[in-house]
Amino acid sequence: MTQTLFAGIEGGGTKFVCAVADENNHILAETRIPTTSPDQTLSGCAEFFQQQSSLGTIRSLGIACFGPLDPRPTSKGYGHILATPKPGWAGADVVGFFKQRLDLPIAFDTDVNGAVLAESLWGAGKGLKNLVYFTIGTGIGAGVIAEGNLVHGFLHPEMGHIMLARDPEQDPFPGICPFHGACFEGLASGPAIEKRWGLRGDQLPPKHPAWALEAHYIALALVSVTCALAPERIILGGGVMAQEQLLPMIRDKFALLLNGYMQTPLIAQHLESYIVLTGLEGKAGLYGAFALAHQALEAAQ
């Protein structure tokens, strides 16, 4: 009997990472394909997986992709990328392409939905039924698990665009979101930091006032998410969170802003296990794809 393998694609704006792993997420083969046209990019992915047959039997494919996309299997538009500024990708039928090229059960979702699923299986949210995973980097997005289910709603959450209270006296910067100005992403994404301070985050020293403001905005968003969903844990990942000084500052500001409300022991005494860093060490995207592949196989059985 050949080894059971899973195929994963982490589809991003600059590259598609493809990998094949065993049941324990040990990666046996991996490649990176530049994001060009959908046909060229997806063909490259399909060929890579076809070439790995000597490793064992690939049982399913998980695709964790940039959005917006349609992840609802019952929808007419299922498996497609939706309106996006990336040339050629608006309307691309990603699932349809792989259905033609690979005879495998497929699961398709946003990168952050994949990531929160992976965190719940193997990462910082293991065993929890109510979980939010945020990526805070070039953009801001979140995946949500509520009562054990990945939340899609009418499409998928877009938590980077929840509205934050900016105090114009404290922070005259109007935000960079082309839709909302001062939403979460507009105020606190990597590009927002760079635009406000004139330097990239990794060029700003740890004691720079940028970080207190960043922690304030992240904490503001987390307070709203806590009040909206009462998640059992909030997991933070993405490039901005590589700044190690941020996490304790976020917890402090969260406690100040929530100000004694929702006094479960979790929040009153254990903030260090309520707001945590990703447990997947920069691999949330690819692990997300594998988590979706596991889900696809279970659904097919």
Next chain:
Amino acid sequence: MTQTLFAGIEGGGTKFVCAVADENNHILAETRIPTTSPDQTLSGCAEFFQQQSSLGTIRSLGIACFGPLDPRPTSKGYGHILATPKPGWAGADVVGFFKQRLDLPIAFDTDVNGAVLAESLWGAGKGLKNLVYFTIGTGIGAGVIAEGNLVHGFLHPEMGHIMLARDPEQDPFPGICPFHGACFEGLASGPAIEKRWGLRGDQLPPKHPAWALEAHYIALALVSVTCALAPERIILGGGVMAQEQLLPMIRDKFALLLNGYMQTPLIAQHLESYIVLTGLEGKAGLYGAFALAHQALEAAQ
């Protein structure tokens, strides 16, 4: 065979409404018991139900109650009221009391969780799997159904306390929430309206600037909720929403604030069926209790 009946309690800060209904929610008996001490109040409820035996067989009891409370059946604190300023009620074991007095399956949840469940069964959210119900009145709260499940998370959502962006130049009023000042409830609840303008909402004429500001704050909250959960519908109830001029203003301001983001047809073309009024005509609380009673009976079978 006697008629199958359901018992419902809508537990509020000033009164407990008890009713017995048939399977189609036709109310056969109803009473109001003032909220005094837990023992006196709950005894009054139990006696009322015991007196209705001539009507048929009560099969289950649903309790939709003011919070905070513990609605998680697997929790040690299940069935209790938590920290509340209401004298005598902090720690009251509501479910334990009725388990001793009535031999019935019981479901216990917040008033707004009951209401969103009732809306999904019989009201404005019939058949939808992703739904938010807001009550906007003396306080602001919400019940959430995500992917078909009532969301409890670590306890239950407290959407009245999501943080809103107040522009101090447009609105110098600092908000009345003792915890957060300018959260949703602090800026937009009935008492916030009265405190800001010196008159109760029902004393302010429909063209008063109070309503444009109120619609703005409600819309701000709904944009954040839409980005956080992508619900298929948002249902608004509570005393403030009795102001008929509000709903169209909220939809207009929501469209302006979301500004073309999340362009599903639902939001781009059908806001009138995305943001709607309660379908339970002021009975969301009692219908919520019946919805919980139905749930209790199903769980027991």
